[in-house]
Amino acid sequence: MGLRKPPLYDVHADAGATFTEFGGWDMPVEYDSIKAEHAAVRESVGIFDVSHMSELEVSGPDATALMQRLTTNDVTALEPGDSQYSAIVNDEGVIVDDTVVYRLPDRDERVYLFIPNAGHDEEMFDRWTSFRDEWGLDATVENVTEEWAMFAVQGPDALDSVTDAAPDAALGDRSKFQATFADVAGVECWVARTGYTGEDGFEVLCPWDDAETVWAALDATPCGLGSRDTLRMEMGYLLSGQDFDPETEPRTPYEAGIGFVVDLDTEFVGRDALERQREAGVDETFVGFTLLDRGVPRHGYDIADADGEVIGVVTSGTMSPTLSEPIGLGYVPVEYADDETEISVLVRGREKRAVIVTPPFIN
Amino acid sequence: MFEIPDDRKYLESHEWATTEGDAVRIGISDFAQDELGDVVFVELPAEGDELAAGEEFGVVESIKAVSDLYAPISGTVTAVNEELFDAPELLNDDPYGDGWMLEAEPADESEFDDLLSPEEYREQTE
Numbered sequence: 001m002g003l004r005k006p007p008l009y010d011v012h013a014d015a016g017a018t019f020t021e022f023g024g025w026d027m028p029v030e031y032d033s034i035k036a037e038h039a040a041v042r043e044s045v046g047i048f049d050v051s052h053m054s055e056l057e058v059s060g061p062d063a064t065a066l067m068q069r070l071t072t073n074d075v076t077a078l079e080p081g082d083s084q085y086s087a088i089v090n091d092e093g094v095i096v097d098d099t100v101v102y103r104l105p106d107r108d109e110r111v112y113l114f115i116p117n118a119g120h121d122e123e124m125f126d127r128w129t130s131f132r133d134e135w136g137l138d139a140t141v142e143n144v145t146e147e148w149a150m151f152a153v154q155g156p157d158a159l160d161s162v163t164d165a166a167p168d169a170a171l172g173d174r175s176k177f178q179a180t181f182a183d184v185a186g187v188e189c190w191v192a193r194t195g196y197t198g199e200d201g202f203e204v205l206c207p208w209d210d211a212e213t214v215w216a217a218l219d220a221t222p223c224g225l226g227s228r229d230t231l232r233m234e235m236g237y238l239l240s241g242q243d244f245d246p247e248t249e250p251r252t253p254y255e256a257g258i259g260f261v262v263d264l265d266t267e268f269v270g271r272d273a274l275e276r277q278r279e280a281g282v283d284e285t286f287v288g289f290t291l292l293d294r295g296v297p298r299h300g301y302d303i304a305d306a307d308g309e310v311i312g313v314v315t316s317g318t319m320s321p322t323l324s325e326p327i328g329l330g331y332v333p334v335e336y337a338d339d340e341t342e343i344s345v346l347v348r349g350r351e352k353r354a355v356i357v358t359p360p361f362i363n
Numbered sequence: 364m365f366e367i368p369d370d371r372k373y374l375e376s377h378e379w380a381t382t383e384g385d386a387v388r389i390g391i392s393d394f395a396q397d398e399l400g401d402v403v404f405v406e407l408p409a410e411g412d413e414l415a416a417g418e419e420f421g422v423v424e425s426i427k428a429v430s431d432l433y434a435p436i437s438g439t440v441t442a443v444n445e446e447l448f449d450a451p452e453l454l455n456d457d458p459y460g461d462g463w464m465l466e467a468e469p470a471d472e473s474e475f476d477d478l479l480s481p482e483e484y485r486e487q488t489e
Contacts, residue, residue: 034426035401226400226427294448296404296424318426319403326404348422 006051007149007211015222023118023241025052028224038230038321040221041197042362045155047220048228054121055144055205056128057104059111062137067112070131071101072253072270074263075112078103083177083192086261088116088124093252093273095244097124098261100194102179113144113190113205117240121145131269148190149211153220154201154231162202165217166191171202185217196228198235198360230318236288236329236359242299243286243315243329252277255331257286284312284331288359290323291345293352297328302346303354311336314345320361327361328354366393367485368459372435372478375487379459380435380478386466387436387475391423393458394488399425402454405447407432407464412440414467416474421464423454436474438467 003026006012012019017028028049031037040046058067067075073086083102087095097116104111116124125143132139153162162184163171169182169191179192187210195201206214229239238244238258244251253262254277264275291297297317302310317328328345336343339358344351367373371381377395380387396402404424414420414434421432444463447453454462469475479487 029427030400033401230426294404295406296429298429319424321401321426 004052006049007208008049008051008215011212011215012049012222017222017224020225022225023052023120025118027052028222030224030226031222034224034226034230035321037221037223037227041155041199041223041227041231042322043156045153045157045161045201045220046223046227047215047218048152048154048223048225049149049215050152050203050228051149051208051211052118053150054116054118054124055113055148055150056116056121056124057111057113057142057144058128058139059107059109060139061109062132062139063112064110066128066132066135066137066139066141067101067114068266069135069268070128071099071114072262072268072274073101074266075101075103080105081179083179083194084261085258086114087253087258088127089253089268089270089274090246091270091273092250093270093277094246094250095253095256096127096246097240098238098244098258102190102192104190105181120240147208148205149208149214151204151206151215151218152195152197152201152228153204153218154195154197154199155220156200158199158201158220161218161220162191162204164219165214184214187214189214196237197231198237198362199231227321230321233316233318233327233329234320234322234359234361236361238286239316249315251286251331252282254278255282255284255286281334283333285334285337287330287332287337288357288361289328289330289343289345289354290357290361291326291328291352291354295345295347295352296326297345297347297354303330303332304344304346304351305336306342306344308344308351310346311343322362327357329359332356365397365488366459367481367488369481371459372475372480373484374433374435374478376433378433378435380475382475383466385468386441387438387469388463389435389465389467390463391432391454391458392484396455396458396462399423399428399430401426402451405451405454405464407443407447408440410440410443414438414440414465416477432464435478436467437470439470440465440467442466
């Protein structure tokens with residue numbers, strides 16, 4: 001099966017991007033230098049094509065009920081233009097995916113747009129429609145992944161950059177996680193003050209066929225998925241399929257450090273399992289660490305205690321471009337999770353000393 | 364488009380070797396550093412360690428990749444560019460100069476003849 005391509009594939013190729021497969025999509029990983037792109041986002045502004053992210057729209061009389069029962073957060077707290085980070089879990093409370101849920105302006109009734117990770121759109125469409133049918137709910141679920149291109153404009157200058165392209169939208173008045181339809185370079189886009197970098201910024205969803213117009217109007221350094229990954233690691237943000245995965249790294253929101261997206265006062269698939277775990281406490285938890293010795297932690301490396309006994313696993317790691325220090329994320333038993341706890345990471349069989357640090361790694 | 368100096372020989376795995384007096388100096392090519400992207404870590408043998416032609420002698424890591432290094436020739440390591448440990452970006456900035464990795468005393472100088480000429484290496488990278 002061929003890889004799916006973002007609408008601006010050729011634009012990125014002409015700009016000198018190299019590409020990587022991610023979630024079944026062929027996406028820019030780097031234009032010139034991951035370090036330089038990372039620095040642009042931390043210091044000024046960068047733009048990422050994240051059109052590989054999934055989009056599903058849920059509408060109809062029972063849209064709220066369906067969303068409430070398939071996500072862990074409380075969607076009834078959302079006003080039109082609000083959004084929330086949330087988790088999608090199975091019966092055991094294990095995270096299937098994480099997502100941002102937007103409440104769009106009402107169309108007679110409430111309408112939601114949610115953003116699962118790349119390559120999860122068909123799976124989530126099936127999940128939403130099969131539960132809808134099982135529960136007899138009256139809701140329309142549409143997989144609009146290839147109707148929306150998505151760009152993330154991120155960095156301290158992101159507001160200026162997006163405002164230049166959308167001067168009438170009063171984007172500076174939006175607080176974090178607020179969104180609005182806005183005219184961006186003559187194209188109606190859904191513009192949200194959200195992101196995955198730890199910086200201020202906006203995610204702009206624009207009609208697939210207008211992607212080039214909107215991309216060209218947003219003045220920022222083009223950035224690939226390489227720097228997107230290093231930026232989110234410095235913040236300790238989870239990467240679906242890597243820091244959790246229902247098959248290879250089955251974790252609940254409590255283990256993964258995102259218990260704040262679980263509202264046990266709502267009824268959702270997996271709720272009872274999560275309530276039991278919250279009462280019992282978790283055995284293992286998601287932590288950050290920095291290496292004290294030279295080396296680069298990588299996904300899959302073992303974590304050991306001070307005696308060299310394996311206690312956990314690295315799920316993400318890199319050389320932090322901001323700190324020029326090796327940083328990592330992973331799971332350890334809770335008794336090793338306190339800051340300053342000394343652990344080690346096995347890099348090609350050799351123990352490298354490390355110390356637990358609660359992310360974010362940068363201020 | 365990639366620099367391939369004529370004063371040295373190459374391995375298919377993108378290392379180069381050149382003679383410096385009695386020693387052979389070893390590094391990676393411009394093509395290799397560009398493929399890797401920003402280099403952030405280098406692991407090299409110590410002085411006195413033995414190299415075996417075609418065998419792994421170290422590791423170079425960029426943000427996105429981990430790559431083994433292969434010895435162009437057999438011999439004994441006589442010098443290590445320790446500057447790379449603190450400044451691995453020298454591999455990106457100057458792969459044929461300040462980004463050199465090792466010097467070794469060759470065990471068998473005829474192994475040098477088995478390496479790719481600049482022309483052969485250029486064909487491979489095109």
